Amino acid sequence: MQYRTFGRTRWQVSEVGYGMWGMAGWTGSEGEEVNRALDRSVELGCNFFDTAWGYGEGLSEQILNALVKRHPEKKLYVATKVPPKNRKWPSKPEFKLRDVFPADYIIEYTEKSLQNLGVETIELQQFHVWEDAWAQQDEWKEAVTKLTQQGKVQAWGISVNRWEPNNSLQTLQTGLMDAVQVIYNIFDQAPEDELFPLCRKLNIGVIARVPFDEGTLTGTMTKETTFPAGDWRGTYFVPENLHSSVEHADALKPLVPQGMDLPEMALRFILSNPDVATTIPGMRKMRNVEANMSVSVGKRLPENLLKDLKNHRWDREPTKWSQ
Numbered sequence: 001m002q003y004r005t006f007g008r009t010r011w012q013v014s015e016v017g018y019g020m021w022g023m024a025g026w027t028g029s030e031g032e033e034v035n036r037a038l039d040r041s042v043e044l045g046c047n048f049f050d051t052a053w054g055y056g057e058g059l060s061e062q063i064l065n066a067l068v069k070r071h072p073e074k075k076l077y078v079a080t081k082v083p084p085k086n087r088k089w090p091s092k093p094e095f096k097l098r099d100v101f102p103a104d105y106i107i108e109y110t111e112k113s114l115q116n117l118g119v120e121t122i123e124l125q126q127f128h129v130w131e132d133a134w135a136q137q138d139e140w141k142e143a144v145t146k147l148t149q150q151g152k153v154q155a156w157g158i159s160v161n162r163w164e165p166n167n168s169l170q171t172l173q174t175g176l177m178d179a180v181q182v183i184y185n186i187f188d189q190a191p192e193d194e195l196f197p198l199c200r201k202l203n204i205g206v207i208a209r210v211p212f213d214e215g216t217l218t219g220t221m222t223k224e225t226t227f228p229a230g231d232w233r234g235t236y237f238v239p240e241n242l243h244s245s246v247e248h249a250d251a252l253k254p255l256v257p258q259g260m261d262l263p264e265m266a267l268r269f270i271l272s273n274p275d276v277a278t279t280i281p282g283m284r285k286m287r288n289v290e291a292n293m294s295v296s297v298g299k300r301l302p303e304n305l306l307k308d309l310k311n312h313r314w315d316r317e318p319t320k321w322s323q
Helices: 031-043 059-070 103-117 138-149 195-202 213-218 239-255 262-271 286-293 303-310
Strands: 003-006 011-014 048-050 077-082 122-127 153-159 179-183 205-209
Touching (some): 031 059, 059 103, 077 103, 103 122, 103 138, 122 179, 153 205, 179 195, 213 262, 239 303, 262 286
Parallel strands (some): 048 077, 122 153, 153 179
Antiparallel strands (some): 003 011
């Protein structure tokens, strides 16, 4: 496992982290298998775990609590998120800060997360949605300052709404944010335009989420793919998205180098960008953990391949199904 410096925090984090949404928010997550997969990731050098209160109303945080306790000899970095008070993902421009992140609510849910995680301080507390229009409002700043001064949170970040990487730039410039979590993958290259250069300038840690485009970049989906009842992906991969997503993924397959598969190429694309501190694929099975962790060997993709992959950038606009 290779490690990278997480912005100005100076933490040395595994460049492949662990996205824990699938621990509680999807179907098919059986407890024993989840714990085995998590333990295996630690054995393979993973030390950055991203969860949220919103993943099972604290269940994913509790699963991470148990993992940390099982590995007291390891330094595991815990990142979680404050859910929006109005319980709407993503945020919308018309939402008011007082309805999404009032100060007392930020404090209340940080306390809930501290209890679920079983820690005295959270390394990284993030806002689970965001609007840059809130950047200069004082209420969230007061809560951030108070919790930091109390030692309950070490660093703060924002999780940027899908396909809106620039809906964060003013907030990052307040000096109160240490990290930004954004969708970045072969298709979603827009963060390279303005967000990554700003993070480089301000020394802000970048977490690249959704490295496989919710599954498209695994190369296993077809236009006939369906999902179990209650699985979030069933609402995301509606026909107008599923069909075009499969077509875009199929167009990549001829570029996959010999001895590599599409998921590995997708992860290597992200890790070839030094602006990224860590990427957090969701993993629920041992085989996925072992495959994803094995990608971290410190080798970039060849420059000619990276140039070809730049041509597969797919700029999309948020829709009612893209939350």
